[in-house]
Amino acid sequence: MLKLQAIRDGKEAITTALKKRNFDATSLLDAILELDDKRRATQTKLDATLAESNKLSKEIGMLFKTGKAQEANVLKEKTVALKEESKTLGDELNTAAEELQTLLYQIPNVPHETVPAGSTDEDNEEIFKEGEIPTLVSNALPHWELAKKHDIIDFELGVKIAGAGFPVYKGKGARLQRALISYFLDKNVEAGYTEMQVPHLVNEASGLGTGQLPDKEGQMYHVGEDDLYLIPTAEVPVTNLFRDEIVNEKDFPICYTAYTPCFRREAGSYGAHVRGLNRLHQFDKVEIVRVEHPKNSYTALDGMVEHIKNILRELKLPYRVLRLCGGDLGFTAALTFDFEVFSTAQDRWLEISSVSNFENYQANRLKLRYKDENGKSQLAHTLNGSSLALPRVLAGILENYQTEDGIQIPEVLVPYCGFETIG
RNA sequence: GGAGAAAUGGCAGAGUGGUCGAAUGCACUAGUCUUGAAAACUAGCGAGGGUCACACCUCCGGGGGUUCGAAUCCCUCUUUCUCCGCCA
Numbered sequence: 001m002l003k004l005q006a007i008r009d010g011k012e013a014i015t016t017a018l019k020k021r022n023f024d025a026t027s028l029l030d031a032i033l034e035l036d037d038k039r040r041a042t043q044t045k046l047d048a049t050l051a052e053s054n055k056l057s058k059e060i061g062m063l064f065k066t067g068k069a070q071e072a073n074v075l076k077e078k079t080v081a082l083k084e085e086s087k088t089l090g091d092e093l094n095t096a097a098e099e100l101q102t103l104l105y106q107i108p109n110v111p112h113e114t115v116p117a118g119s120t121d122e123d124n125e126e127i128f129k130e131g132e133i134p135t136l137v138s139n140a141l142p143h144w145e146l147a148k149k150h151d152i153i154d155f156e157l158g159v160k161i162a163g164a165g166f167p168v169y170k171g172k173g174a175r176l177q178r179a180l181i182s183y184f185l186d187k188n189v190e191a192g193y194t195e196m197q198v199p200h201l202v203n204e205a206s207g208l209g210t211g212q213l214p215d216k217e218g219q220m221y222h223v224g225e226d227d228l229y230l231i232p233t234a235e236v237p238v239t240n241l242f243r244d245e246i247v248n249e250k251d252f253p254i255c256y257t258a259y260t261p262c263f264r265r266e267a268g269s270y271g272a273h274v275r276g277l278n279r280l281h282q283f284d285k286v287e288i289v290r291v292e293h294p295k296n297s298y299t300a301l302d303g304m305v306e307h308i309k310n311i312l313r314e315l316k317l318p319y320r321v322l323r324l325c326g327g328d329l330g331f332t333a334a335l336t337f338d339f340e341v342f343s344t345a346q347d348r349w350l351e352i353s354s355v356s357n358f359e360n361y362q363a364n365r366l367k368l369r370y371k372d373e374n375g376k377s378q379l380a381h382t383l384n385g386s387s388l389a390l391p392r393v394l395a396g397i398l399e400n401y402q403t404e405d406g407i408q409i410p411e412v413l414v415p416y417c418g419f420e421t422i423g
Numbered sequence: 424g425g426a427g428a429a430a431u432g433g434c435a436g437a438g439u440g441g442u443c444g445a446a447u448g449c450a451c452u453a454g455u456c457u458u459g460a461a462a463a464c465u466a467g468c469g470a471g472g473g474u475c476a477c478a479c480c481u482c483c484g485g486g487g488g489u490u491c492g493a494a495u496c497c498c499u500c501u502u503u504c505u506c507c508g509c510c511a
Contacts, residue, residue, distance in 0.1 A: 061441040
């Protein structure tokens with residue numbers, strides 16, 4: 001959510017910047033400013049009425065105490081009208097505040113100045129590429145074929161248990177998953193992130209805090225009876241640890257990492273490009289989350305990008321980094337870098353990580369603040385990134401590491417797996 | 424699942440209808456003293472709205488009600504604790 005003050009101060013600049021998202025904010029912003037004026041005017045009136053009431057109440061108290069009951073009763077009558085008025089004004093104020101909130105929720109974050117204009121993933125800007133694309137055996141297979149051949153992932157069995165998009169990992173497949181989780185967590189802890197274990201279900205307030213609610217309800221599984229949501233990413237529970245908190249400036253940078261399963265309903269989109277592990281309803285992910293001083297958040301973002309580069313280098317996977325264009329940028333992000341691994345067997349790039357700075361957009365919803373040097377509360381910046389999403393890393397490893405003699409396990413993972421090859 | 428108790432500022436903890444945004448202690452910040460630190464002393468020290476700045480308004484777990492007036496009384500929800508039951 002954008003800060004109201006920011007809209008008051010820079011409506012034009014915000015409108016211009018949001019054009020990069022192909023989002024026309026003109027009428028929304030005007031409506032917001034108008035409602036804000038109304039809200040403040042109502043507040044002022046209400047305050048004056050309440051002040052008058054408070055004064056009278058005090059006088060009545062004094063009169064009763066000094067035994068002047070009659071005079072007190074005269075004053076009492078005067079308060080009746082004030083009471084009615086403050087009730088009316090209070091209702092008006094609440095309505096205005098709610099409407100204002102609804103409108104504010106509809107405005108996406110303002111893109112960073114470096115975000116390129118554009119509407120689809122075609123317009124994303126490749127800023128870095130590294131790693132050798134291997135030459136595969138002539139009969140190279142995509143990962144879903146490999147999974148079947150070596151009996152390490154069973155998609156049909158998952159259909160029986162839950163449905164499409166819920167794979168069952170078997171034997172070395174399961175062990176490789178566990179190895180990847182441990183490896184990623186270890187890398188993150190080594191880089192200074194504190195490991196956390198968090199709930200996999202969250203309440204509505206948490207969904208609102210990080211921006212999945214109110215409008216992306218359909219993407220999360222909802223447990224109606226208890227009104228809880230299955231998390232679509234660890235970002236939600238981890239970032240919400242800081243909801244309604246005022247952190248100490250000295251505590252920056254705050255760096256957390258967590259492994260969680262992620263649940264996504266992902267309505268729609270079926271076909272060849274979502275085969276196998278490419279798109280799932282349940283998958284595993286290790287996430288990194290940072291809370292930063294505003295002046296350091298972009299340095300932190302660069303640091304996160306470098307950290308993920310290091311992991312991919314160690315895994316020896318060919319990858320590239322993209323700066324997302326305005327049209328592809330998530331609703332709450334100001335700047336996002338996507339990481340993609342090249343899948344030789346599928347002959348396409350697979351997104352395996354997304355690293356974003358939300359600036360104070362989430363913090364404003366979360367009421368996540370810190371005290372500045374003058375003792376004033378300021379909104380912090382939040383960032384997060386996947387390090388990494390398991391299924392597509394797994395797909396990338398299976399496909400890029402296939403040889404005549406089966407699938408080789410990347411060297412760094414061997415100590416975690418306890419085996420060197422599959423097949 | 425059943426019975427009882429409770430929820431107040433960063434923490435602990437007073438406050439049972441008016442002068443209470445709230446005593447006191449601890450913690451924290453600044454100053455005095457000190458070579459420095461500690462101790463002692465002095466001052467400050469919740470959040471949000473509003474204002475150029477004041478004023479002023481709101482908030483004592485959430486929501487609703489009674490009253491001229493609510494941290495205090497009533498209803499309701501949530502959470503925590505104790506006891507019993509069940510259980511990985």
